Amino acid sequence: xxxxxxxxxxxxxxxxxxxxxxxxxxxxxxxxxxxxxxxxxxxxxxxxxxxxxxxxxxxxxxxxxxxxxxxxxxxxxxxxxxxxxxxxxxxxxxxxxxxxxxxxxxxxxxxxxxxxxxxxxxxxxxxxxxxxxxxxxxxxxxxxxxxxxxxxxxxxxxxxxxxxxxxxxxxxxxxx
Numbered sequence: 001x002x003x004x005x006x007x008x009x010x011x012x013x014x015x016x017x018x019x020x021x022x023x024x025x026x027x028x029x030x031x032x033x034x035x036x037x038x039x040x041x042x043x044x045x046x047x048x049x050x051x052x053x054x055x056x057x058x059x060x061x062x063x064x065x066x067x068x069x070x071x072x073x074x075x076x077x078x079x080x081x082x083x084x085x086x087x088x089x090x091x092x093x094x095x096x097x098x099x100x101x102x103x104x105x106x107x108x109x110x111x112x113x114x115x116x117x118x119x120x121x122x123x124x125x126x127x128x129x130x131x132x133x134x135x136x137x138x139x140x141x142x143x144x145x146x147x148x149x150x151x152x153x154x155x156x157x158x159x160x161x162x163x164x165x166x167x168x169x170x171x172x173x174x175x176x
Contacts, residue, residue, distance in 0.1 A: 042095075045088075054072075058076070067126040070119070070125050073127050076109070109155060116144075
């Protein structure tokens, strides 16, 4: 009788351990699938906002006291709209929070440029915060200088956060 009780206890314990291992394996498999999904999403992100892309160069290197092509504003707007959708959410917590910060800053820049810039009188394909045909560096109103400074500081913050995101993503995906 004691032998049967011990055998039953051993079998129950072995079954529980096997069940726990199965759950752990399922969780690992699920985590790996989530990382693979995020990696594919990151690869898509790099095509649009990775190093040496048109948008990354515009954000990092453009001084908003000068003109820019309307197409650049449109690309910024399209990127904000696309990456704000649920399909483009990262599942990894750290990456998700970093991309949320970047998107918030990009939207802020997009709204700021929309509110403070317009087409150049001499060429409607070019955007500017101030029109050189109306002002120059010597008679530029203070609110225009402020708008330029704000746009430049937002773009600098975006560039720094983008680099932090890339570093974190490369570290996360190097483990796959």
